[in-house]
Amino acid sequence: MSGNYHPIVFVPGLLCTEAVFAPQIASLADTPIMVANHSRHETISDIARDILNSAPAEFTLVGLSMGGYIAMDILRTAPQRVSKLILMDTNARPDTADQTKRREFLIGLTQKKGFHKVPHLLYPGFVHKSREEDFTLRQTVVNMAMDTGSEAFIRQKRAIIARPDSRPHLPAIKCPTLIIVGDGDTLTPPQLAEEIHGLIPGSQLTLIENSGHLPTLEQPEHTTTVVRNWLGF
Template sequence: MREPIVFIPGLLCDELVYAPQIAAFADHPILIANHRDHGSIREIAASILEAGPERFALIGLSMGGYIAMEIMRVAPGRVTRLSLLDTNARPDTPDQTERRLFLIELARKKDFKKIPHLLFPGFVHQSREDDEQLRAIVVEMAMTTGPDAFIRQQTALINRIDSRPHLAAIDCPALVVVGEGDRLTPPELSEEIHALIPRSCLAVIRGSGHLSTLEEPAQTTSVLKSWMESS
């Protein structure tokens, strides 16, 4: 059997964020992780491990990367290879937490529909701010996620740990991917992760922002294919 792959989406994202890669890896068993039902990264990671195959390749984008790093911390033997896309190993800053609390209040005040439009410019490369097709995908994923799950996700992100001290223990093939124009988790954060994971590889996706899997699917899929074929 081909190596199973577990994809963990980002904040307010679902399987659509990985649609090009799911098609490209259709010959592999695939699990799209559920990251909507719990209010802490630790609980989300535990639920994914419970649902997942015994051994699997792990791909996490943004919030999915935070969860993937927790999985590597608590169950490294389950993961055959790791890819972290457009993510950050650091804990939330006070400014980030303040912004998240503002968005949680919007969701609680029944203004959730505004949130994906507020977030969209930070999700994409500067050149794609007027890309209505991409915006429609972001809005669709957000509406599928819904306000209650969004609040749980933001609560989990506020309380996440600093993963940097644990990255040196990762010894499986690891790939760090970042869009060159990622404004939400800029390239220097991925460079930091790459420097901390022994023998990891770093791929910079040209012309992409935070949603590299959708903005530049051919480039992103190509580097993921090479990673899947690495020993």
């Protein structure tokens, strides 16, 4: 590998840790990598600012789901810092009323009944329908959630509820951009990825077959190959 590759900053999704990118991080181990902390603040803009404060001067940015919301905010505030952008299974739109109602229900459930049931309630929505009974994958997702914890979960949910509409800002993105989405993603379906693709000039769109919202874990080899090839490794 030549020295022309910028460091990579990975931004995980809701209730996800660096484990959500473990297969990709292992494959890119000879590249400087930072996994962002997205659990300390209650707004997307504050999370983005915190990441920028600790990120390299220039970097490739990879955001999955909530990480995509944060990545789009970073591109709004500091586009000159991002050399390449990968958005995975995310959404440029603001929260709908129904989505907010569901999120507030989960915040209330966590505050009143505890957090232990929440990861199991969320798991079927995170994965392709064929993986709902995959115990190993479920355990990975639950473990990430428990490592994140209830207080960070509530902060993340509040940040997601209040996120801005990123669509007006996407046409200003000038860096090379790859959009990835699982073909069976029910949380941020392929049509939302297609919308982002249509708004970011020159972007590329890749559909990961037999994957839901977490292609990095559900189809790790395919996803890693797509990322490596697009980055030029």
